[in-house]
Amino acid sequence: MSSVTIAVQRLSKTFGQTRVLENVGFDIHAGEMVALIGPSGSGKSTLLRHLVGLTTANRKADSHIRVMGRDIQRSGRLLRGSRTQRCRCGYIFQQFNLVGRLSVLTNVLVGRLGSMPRWRALLGRFSDEERAQARQALARVGLAELAEQRANTLSGGQMQRVAIARVLMQDADIILADEPIASLDPRSAREVMDILQRINREDGRTVLVSLHQVDYARRYCPRAIALKQGRLYYDGRTEGLTEARLQALYENAGFDESRQSAVPVTARVALGAAS
Numbered sequence: 715m716s717s718v719t720i721a722v723q724r725l726s727k728t729f730g731q732t733r734v735l736e737n738v739g740f741d742i743h744a745g746e747m748v749a750l751i752g753p754s755g756s757g758k759s760t761l762l763r764h765l766v767g768l769t770t771a772n773r774k775a776d777s778h779i780r781v782m783g784r785d786i787q788r789s790g791r792l793l794r795g796s797r798t799q800r801c802r803c804g805y806i807f808q809q810f811n812l813v814g815r816l817s818v819l820t821n822v823l824v825g826r827l828g829s830m831p832r833w834r835a836l837l838g839r840f841s842d843e844e845r846a847q848a849r850q851a852l853a854r855v856g857l858a859e860l861a862e863q864r865a866n867t868l869s870g871g872q873m874q875r876v877a878i879a880r881v882l883m884q885d886a887d888i889i890l891a892d893e894p895i896a897s898l899d900p901r902s903a904r905e906v907m908d909i910l911q912r913i914n915r916e917d918g919r920t921v922l923v924s925l926h927q928v929d930y931a932r933r934y935c936p937r938a939i940a941l942k943q944g945r946l947y948y949d950g951r952t953e954g955l956t957e958a959r960l961q962a963l964y965e966n967a968g969f970d971e972s973r974q975s976a977v978p979v980t981a982r983v984a985l986g987a988a989s
């Protein structure tokens with residue numbers, strides 16, 4: 715069995731009076747592709763943000779997060795030296811987080827900033843070799859020909875592929891993708907998931923991807939971790955997500971009409987709830 719690359723123990727998080735995560739724990743091994751599922755508000759984004767230190771756990775709880783064998787946070791305190799480790803995690807957002815007025819190529823090069831000497835990063839000076847690497851990353855996501863185009867001229871699906879190229883440029887060992895397909899049409903969603911799967915299989919990079927659509931989780935991820943009201947509800951083979959389990963996971967979850975893809979389509983179909 716490969717080594718544990720993400721280890722989460724006893725993670726609890728409260729915002730004000732709202733308990734968002736409660737005693738969550740799991741291990742993910744190097745090279746896995748894991749879906750993080752659960753109803754809206756179940757704590758998926760909050761969990762992902764803890765893994766890169768964007769959020770810290772409750773101080774009182776005895777929580778512990780390790781990434782690639784190094785401590786990231788313990789009892790709600792970021793640990794010294796954890797920055798380098800956090801740089802090994804690439805983060806993909808639902809809304810892409812590109813700089814619209816910059817070229818596609820420059821947006822990809824931004825992935826390298828964290829590992830460059832500070833003066834070069836401040837000046838935004840990239841070497842020819844780095845530019846060549848950025849072009850390679852763009853080729854891998856099928857966008858080589860758009861390198862010089864401004865990012866804000868791209869479609870949503872293309873923007874997300876640029877965001878993946880940026881993570882490749884970062885040379886992240888672990889890819890954390892927070893609802894990367896939630897705002898995409900089905901075809902673009904499939905393209906993005908295909909690319910994530912390829913990166914996982916060909917490079918052996920670990921992928922943890924939060925998804926609202928259970929059918930995508932089933933199709934692309936051998937394992938699923940499900941949160942319900944901030945608690946670990948399921949952790950196992952995706953095929954073990956039976957109709958009864960999905961029904962219990964999503965019941966009382968509500969349906970927010972304003973959010974595209976907020977409905978776990980497969981769950982609703984499986985439950986006979988879809989029209």
Ligand SMILES: Nc1ncnc2c1ncn2[C@@H]1O[C@H](COP(=O)(O)OP(=O)(O)OP(=O)(O)O)[C@@H](O)[C@H]1O
Nearest residue numbers: 729730732734752753754755756757758759760761
């Ligand atoms: N910084 C914050 N301050 C206060 N409450 C927060 C904060 N971040 C998240 N929350 C709350 O934590 C809960 C879980 O939010 P989170 O975004 O982690 O859920 P989610 O499962 O990712 O939801 P969705 O699928 O809708 O994105 C929500 O009730 C949210 O309002």
